[in-house]
């Protein structure tokens with residue numbers, strides 16, 4: 298393309314509100330413009346890069362036999378009510394009513410829609426396993442959408458879903474996906490790690506996050522200095538951290554609270570069975586031998602709403618503006634959808650160190666306590682030897698020291714199991730004609746975030762340095778002085794020749810000063826720059842690689858021979 302008429306509105310400076318390097322550089326390179334908080338226009342250069350990344354993802358999905366489709370972004374509330382997530386997803390869900398006052402939402406993810414499709418259209422084991430994927434705009438009303446494409450409220454995601462008759466089959470697809478992700482991020486030239494991860498609000502089993510290493514990342518990773526072990530610090534528990542335990546003398550003694558509304562154990566268990574996600578945020582303790590459930594962590598507002606709903610109460614007690622709690626629950630109601638392992642992790646995370654202000658109680662009104670300290674006030678036996686990993690700890694696999702690094706989550710693979718097929722009754726007939734529940738996996742990649750993460754990892758003071766796989770163009774051709782006939786003729790010829798050879802070339806044919814062109818060229822970060830300048834008279838041009846800075850002079854024929 299000839300740059301003169303292209304929409305590449307580069308800027309020398311951007312406002313201080315753009316904090317992240319990728320945000321600043323993509324604004325400056327004329328790639329993105331903000332329309333509203335977390336909502337961006339992709340200008341031509343950014344859109345080319347997005348499509349490059351999409352194409353790599355598509356090729357690797359197709360390679361493992363996944364089928365591409367496109368699901369609607371508008372989802373009817375009924376499906377999400379069926380899965381329980383209409384109430385549960387929380388304030389990130391963007392929803393609206395149509396003219397008939399029917400509820401809809403804009404999909405933040407598509408487990409419900411795909412499960413609905415597959416339960417209607419796939420009935421027999423003969424069609425399974427099956428993996429479906431789409432590349433689509435997603436909507437999440439993020440709390441702080443301030444980081445450019447890293448955290449948008451409208452963003453592009455590849456989401457894939459697999460369906461299986463048994464866990465072995467899911468294991469295989471999970472491994473294939475994992476390998477496909479490794480190929481994708483490798484093709485993009487990224488320095489990344491796959492880490493064991495916490496299942497967050499998805500309510501699942503094994504899962505891994507793919508993290509692009511970057512000091513600006515929000516996640517902390519525990520990496521082994523010697524073997525392949527890598528985990529999200531959230532999940533990496535190795536032993537108990539006494540140093541962080543609160544001074545019990547400073548924690549006030551438990552104090553009795555009166556409880557609003559009545560609570561029945563059945564109501565609470567019902568709520569928990571329906572909404573296992575919030576359960577992940579829950580703890581199980583015993584007080585004098587009675588099981589006690591404490592809701593902690595997670596989205597405060599969501600917990601509050603849910604607890605109030607479940608108990609029919611107008612208010613519920615909050616502690617420390619962090620911990621909300623109501624009580625009760627039999628061990629099975631709690632551990633069922635979660636698994637003991639998850640419970641142990643959550644307990645280790647929060648019980649001892651953050652729960653000093655917690656409220657707890659039993660399954661009857663007026664029996665709640667404020668300021669309970671697990672361990673001091675009641676017995677806690679699930680988490681005896683667990684704590685968050687620290688730098689320098691021994692790696693659980695090989696014993697070598699752990700180091701920390703920051704990362705940006707660009708992908709996530711999950712074994713969902715029957716989380717959605719249970720709540721949405723998605724079944725198939727097996728070989729004997731018996732009905733079975735579909736076993737599922739889900740696999741996301743944030744395509745637009747991936748572009749920004751690439752910039753976070755690959756830039757210098759002068760601008761972006763695109764890896765070839767994501768570069769909007771491969772060659773930036775610059776004519777230093779277009780008024781010089783020899784230069785302009787050679788540049789034009791070279792441009793046509795490169796294009797004819799299928800090279801993706803951006804030709805800076807603007808009448809600007811050379812200094813402006815070079816500055817912009819560094820900012821845009823196209824991998825190879827070819828400059829037609831003074832040596833044009835000898836039929837020679839200068840080449841320079843954006844990343845290494847390596848440069849030299851060649852005749853145009855030599856140059857063309859070297860290009861792939």
Ligand code: ATP
Pocket residue numbers: 406437439446447448449450452453454497706707708709741742743744745746747
């Ligand atoms: P995060 O922890 O950053 O909020 P997430 O765990 O909520 O992300 P997932 O539900 O796992 O995200 O979605 C799959 C992928 O979509 C993520 O791995 C990430 O790459 C991308 N993604 C999630 N939220 C956003 C967002 N707001 N903007 C851009 N990409 C996003």
Ligand code: MG
Pocket residue numbers: none
């Ligand atoms: Mg999120």
Ligand code: MG
Pocket residue numbers: 497706
């Ligand atoms: Mg996450």
Ligand code: MG
Pocket residue numbers: 506706708709
């Ligand atoms: Mg995730």
